[in-house]
Amino acid sequence: MRLLALRLLALAAAVAVVLVPGWVASLDGDSSPAADPVTITDYRATFDVDEDGTLLAREELTARFPSGRHGIFRYFDLADPTDEGARLYPRDLEVERDGRPEPFDEHWESGQRFRVAQIGDANTFIAEGEHTYVLTYRVEGALVPTGADSADGSASWSSDDPDRSVFYWNVVPGGWEMPIERSTIEVRLPTAPDDVTCATGWGTALDTCAEAQVDGSTVTLTTGALEPRTPVTLRADLDVPAPDRGSLPWSVTWDYSLGRSVPLLALVLLLGAATFTGGYLWERRARERRPGYPAMFEPPPGLGxxxxxxxxxxxxxxxxxxxxxxxxxxxxxxxxxxxxxxxxxxxxxxxxxxxxxxxxxxxxxxxxxxxxxxxxxxxxxxxxxxxxxxxxxxxxxxxxxxxxxxxxxxxxxTSEWLGRFAVIGAAVLAIALPFLGIAPLVWLVPLLAFAVGGIGLLGRGVGxxxxxxxxxxxxxxxxxxxxxxxxxxxxxxxxxxxxxxxxxxxxxxxxxxxxxxxxxxxxxxxxxxxxxxxxxxxxxxxxxxxxxxxxxxxxxxxxxxxxxxxxxxxxxxxxxxxxxxxxx
Missing domain, CATH: 1.10.3630 (yeast vps74-n-term truncation variant fold)
Incomplete structure (x- = not known):
């Protein structure tokens, strides 16, 4: 009974090691950062959307820099507000500054919800004045079924129609920490839209987009000044069948823990089952079968x-x-x-x-x-x-x-001592690897499963x-x-x-x-x-x-x-x- 309780405790700890860090990392702190001294004086973006849902983006922004700055950040939010199982992952990112390639590094924030491009060189300061950045990238899954709904409930959507689709996009991302003085957006759709609506800001209901001009399959949208972290959302109904898009049975909150592949998750869990069995069998070999206890009316001779x-x-x-x-x-x-x-x-x-x-x-x-x-x-x-x-x-x-x-x-x-060291080593390695950048954390499951299966090897008498x-x-x-x-x-x-x-x-x-x-x-x-x-x-x-x-x-x-x-x-x-x- 004590061993079962210890195993259940170890199992709970293993589950926490895999799931809790991802959940904690995904928590969105709503506290506003300090005001960014850089200002985007002109933001121009072009989005080309194919019938298969692939979006090719080109963002051109002119930014006014004070002295002592290295560059800018571009936050890509992988969460799709219309489908929590979808991921909007930016691919083939390229950056130029003032007509020349600009170096950048990429990292994750909030678990693996935000892919962040840190643009610039840490050893170089940007000259004071205006500079123009051009970012190009590709995103798959930009067209969604008509039955989809926004996560914040800010819009009404038509019933699901397999012959139709919707383009729903933050054409001005909500991740810009700098104020924007003006913006011009051009969206080239695969067909002429039936209806176009838009919204400015978080949680704002979509409405008729007076600022938008529709010319065939092209929608042009202009805005005035925008405060930092203010998105502009565009929705267009299209007479195009909704393409197949990849979807996962969990939200982006759990990507840091579970990854983005169901087959890979299944494979890792199978490996975990195998290592658990290995650890358990190793532990069973270390157990001694208790002999019978016949009634004895004195202690063994010579033993205190x-x-x-x-x-x-x-x-x-x-x-x-x-x-x-x-x-x-x-x-x-x-x-x-x-x-x-x-x-x-x-x-x-x-x-x-x-x-x-x-x-x-x-x-x-x-x-x-x-x-x-x-x-x-x-x-x-x-x-x-x-x-x-x-x-x-x-x-x-x-x-x-x-x-x-x-x-x-x-x-x-010797084999029991090796088993004990293996359990300790597996547990220590599973705790250490996240600090070395391993992700997703589900890769730790084989190590943790072995430790749970062989937890009895840490008990007394082993060795x-x-x-x-x-x-x-x-x-x-x-x-x-x-x-x-x-x-x-x-x-x-x-x-x-x-x-x-x-x-x-x-x-x-x-x-x-x-x-x-x-x-x-x-x-x-x-x-x-x-x-x-x-x-x-x-x-x-x-x-x-x-x-x-x-x-x-x-x-x-x-x-x-x-x-x-x-x-x-x-x-x-x-x-x-x-x-x-x-x-x-």
């Missing part, structure tokens, strides 16, 4: 609580250090004394007795310096104690995993696999945990047959986070309150209240508090001393 938990869960639990301290005491190696300042570990055994213990218990004893009779370690909340315990908590994990590999319980698996010996221990330890944590009706202990059985297994119950259940099992089967272990000495004179479950809770809590307060004291000193500065 940290090792027993590790062979089951392939991780070292948070309670491993406290459980190991209790295990040492249960084995007669130490005694745990609770004081008003914290907890004291008192060494009782000779070094030879420590040598016979499991390596994790021995490691903890050596780090605390309690491997000789009478030696002591106080977890009293001091910085020194915290430094030792902080390092010990980390080294218990290292000692446990080192024992598992060194004793042949588990082995490293190592239990050996035959390890699986036997896994089954034994899992069966023991099952007995510790299940109801008495399913697995009963004969506590009367062995003195100290309950207290000996308290450390294992603690490491499995089942101390409450273990105490409750004892009380249910014996009818007596669970006793405190004799290897634990509470604060002298402190009444623990009722024996049994509450007593064990208090003991475990006091151990954890003593360890945590010491570690927190040490970490506080590290935090306060890690900042600062000075001169040198």
């Amino acid at each position: 609580p940290a090792q027993t938990a590790y062979v089951v869960e392939e991780r070292v639990p948070d309670h491993a250090l406290v459980a190991t301290l209790m295990h040492q005491a249960a084995q007669g190696l130490t005694r745990l004394e609770q004081t008003e300042q914290g907890m004291v570990v008192v060494g009782l055994a000779e070094p030879a007795a420590w040598e016979a213990q499991d390596p994790v218990s021995r490691h903890v004893g050596e780090m605390l310096g309690v491997t000789t009779p009478g030696s002591r370690f106080a977890a009293d909340g001091s910085v020194g104690a915290g430094q030792v315990l902080s390092g010990l908590k980390a080294s218990v994990r290292t000692a446990t995993t080192g024992w598992a590999t060194g004793s042949g319980v588990q082995q490293h698996v 190592t696999r239990r050996t035959k010996q390890g699986r036997l221990l896994w089954s034994h330890a899992g069966g023991f945990r099952r007995v510790l944590t299940t109801d008495s009706a399913e697995a009963r202990f004969d506590f009367s047959a062995r003195q100290g059985l309950y207290t000996d297994f308290i450390p294992y119950a603690v490491v499995f986070d089942a101390a409450d259940g273990w105490a409750r099992k004892y009380e249910q089967e014996t009818g007596q309150p669970a006793p405190l272990p004799d290897w634990y000495s509470p604060v002298p004179g402190l009444y623990w209240g009722a024996a049994g479950l509450s007593a064990l809770d208090a003991a475990v809590s006091s151990f954890e508090t003593s360890v945590s307060s010491s570690i927190n004291a040490y970490q506080a000193t590290q935090t306060s001393s890690s900042s600062g500065g000075g001169s040198w």
